[in-house]
Amino acid sequence: MNHLLVGVRRRLRLAWGVATATWIGPAVASAVLALVAVGRVRPWSWPEAAALSLSAMTAVGLVAAGLAIRVPMPLAARAADRGLGTGDAFATALEVGSGRLDAGPFGDHVERRAAVLAAGRRARDAVAIPWNAARVGVVAGVLVFAVGLALWPNPQDVVRQRLATEQAQAEAVAVRLRATADELRALPPSAEVAAVAARLDALAADLDRAADLSAAQEALDRAAQDVSARLSPSYLAEKAAARGLDRTLANEPLTPSASGSAAAQLASTASELAGLSPESRAALAERLSTLASAQVAGNPAAASALNRAAAALRQGDTAGASAAVGEASRAQQAAEGAVAGQDAAATAAAAI
Numbered sequence: 502m503n504h505l506l507v508g509v510r511r512r513l514r515l516a517w518g519v520a521t522a523t524w525i526g527p528a529v530a531s532a533v534l535a536l537v538a539v540g541r542v543r544p545w546s547w548p549e550a551a552a553l554s555l556s557a558m559t560a561v562g563l564v565a566a567g568l569a570i571r572v573p574m575p576l577a578a579r580a581a582d583r584g585l586g587t588g589d590a591f592a593t594a595l596e597v598g599s600g601r602l603d604a605g606p607f608g609d610h611v612e613r614r615a616a617v618l619a620a621g622r623r624a625r626d627a628v629a630i631p632w633n634a635a636r637v638g639v640v641a642g643v644l645v646f647a648v649g650l651a652l653w654p655n656p657q658d659v660v661r662q663r664l665a666t667e668q669a670q671a672e673a674v675a676v677r678l679r680a681t682a683d684e685l686r687a688l689p690p691s692a693e694v695a696a697v698a699a700r701l702d703a704l705a706a707d708l709d710r711a712a713d714l715s716a717a718q719e720a721l722d723r724a725a726q727d728v729s730a731r732l733s734p735s736y737l738a739e740k741a742a743a744r745g746l747d748r749t750l751a752n753e754p755l756t757p758s759a760s761g762s763a764a765a766q767l768a769s770t771a772s773e774l775a776g777l778s779p780e781s782r783a784a785l786a787e788r789l790s791t792l793a794s795a796q797v798a799g800n801p802a803a804a805s806a807l808n809r810a811a812a813a814l815r816q817g818d819t820a821g822a823s824a825a826v827g828e829a830s831r832a833q834q835a836a837e838g839a840v841a842g843q844d845a846a847a848t849a850a851a852a853i
Contacts, residue, residue: 506591508624509577509584518567520631526640529559534647541650544660549651556644584627587618664713671717675705681852685845693731693842697849700727704853725853731846733839735799740843742799743836746792755788756781764837767830771823774814782822786814789826803832 533552540548578591594614682701685694707720733739746763756773759766770785777785793807810825 505622505624505627506574506577506581506595509581509627510572510574512624512628513572513577513580514567514570516628516630517570518563521566522563523631523633523636523640525559527636527643529555530640530643530647534643534650537647537651541655541657544657544664546661552647552651581622581624581627584629585618585622590614590618667714667717668711670714671708671711674717674721675708678702678705678708678852681849685848688845689841691838691841693838694845697728697731697842697845700724701849701852721853725850728846728849728853732843732850736840736843736847738799739836740799740840742796742803743833743840745795746800746803746833747837749792749795755785762833762837764830764834767826767833771826771830774819774823774826782814782817782819786811789814789829800832800836803829803836806832 533556536548536552536555539545540552574595575592578595579589581587581591582589594616678701682698682705685698685701688694701724704720704724707724708717711717711720743763750759750763750766754760755766755770756777758773759769761769774782774785789807790811793804793811796804796807806825806829810822810829813819813822813825
């Protein structure tokens with residue numbers, strides 16, 4: 502009897518699984534078909550994978566639930582009694598055998614009767630599988646159609662391949678832009694250079710997310726406008742003035758003791774004016790005047806300060822000249838920073 506009841510327990514689990522699958526099958530099959538159909542009208546790669554995953558998860562879930570569901574032996578005994586038409590012979594024998602029911606002198610008879618009734622009986626005779634032919638047919642038909650639709654050549658495959666190629670192109674551009682941003686960050690630090698490098702990083706991130714070349718081109722166009730807006734209309738003149746003053750003073754310092762960049766030489770000269778001889782101040786005035794004429798177009802602030810310094814030196818006003826030379830130093834320093842930022846913007850614009 503116990504062998505029969507163990508088989509009935511397995512059969513009950515199978516019957517539950519089949520009944521549940523028959524109940525949820527049409528909904529799952531419809532969802533699978535819908536996902537496959539979406540994959541044929543949209544260039545998305547996930548619908549077909551989702552359809553396969555849904556089918557697998559449903560099957561695995563049903564098997565796992567069927568194995569985990571608890572079927573007590575008394576329940577299996579009652580199911581066997583109902584299925585085999587044995588009244589309550591198995592249920593009573595199970596109660597007697599477990600000691601939960603005292604049958605007195607009839608206990609052995611009850612158990613022998615149950616054993617006789619179980620002899621030659623199979624679990625499938627006791628528990629029928631609840632097949633619903635109509636529902637099973639619908640599920641099978643829908644799934645077969647979905648599989649056929651998935652295997653049929655999909656016009657979206659060409660679109661997906663094109664989009665994948667475009668995405669790879671956009672990602673390659675993003676890699677080059679990040680390399681340019683890293684090159685900019687290797688320059689002497691400044692807020693403007695850091696901002697340009699950050700804009701290139703943001704553009705690279707936009708390209709990584711771009712769905713196609715059209716979206717990538719839009720991101721590039723926006724970034725090009727942002728970066729170009731950082732370039733002054735007089736950028737080349739400003740660059741020529743700042744770099745030219747640096748080169749000039751590097752080749753011929755303002756004073757014998759002056760060294761370094763143009764801004765540094767102007768700053769040190771401003772503190773030395775009081776100690777210069779009248780002849781040296783006169784020569785310096787002529788030099789400052791000459792330097793001012795080269796700064797008019799690119800750095801008018803520096804040109805104005807240098808002219809005022811020259812005039813003050815000619816008048817013997819060393820204090821006024823010192824203040825003007827210091828102002829010229831600060832104007833040159835500001836110009837160098839602005840040019841560095843615009844150089845970074847020009848490099849970024851070229852990369853874009």
